[in-house]
Amino acid sequence: MSEKTIEERLKHLIIDTLMLEDVTAEEIEPEAPLFGDGLGLDSIDALELALAIHKEFGVRTEEDDERNRDIFFSVKSLADFIRSEAPAKSA
Secondary structure, X not given: OOOOOHHHHHHHHHHHHOOOXXXXXXXXXXXXXXXXXXXXXXXXXXXXXHXXXXXXXXXXXXXXXXXXXXXXXXXXXXXXXXXXXXXXXXX
């Protein structure tokens, strides 16, 4: 059974949610910045991504949370946040 990691799921979620046609999941480095010089996402993308993450993983960020810049820095930081906040799933 080959279950996708949270990082892999996030990469595909980013591509699908933001309709990134010129990027593949393999091209997104887990620790590369998502915004600015990295993947080039902007604040509107962050809002769309936050909603998609809430729907997919059941975790939510607060609009005024000072950690948001760190949480949304990279695929790895998002995955770490999801792991720390996700409701426990029964096996």
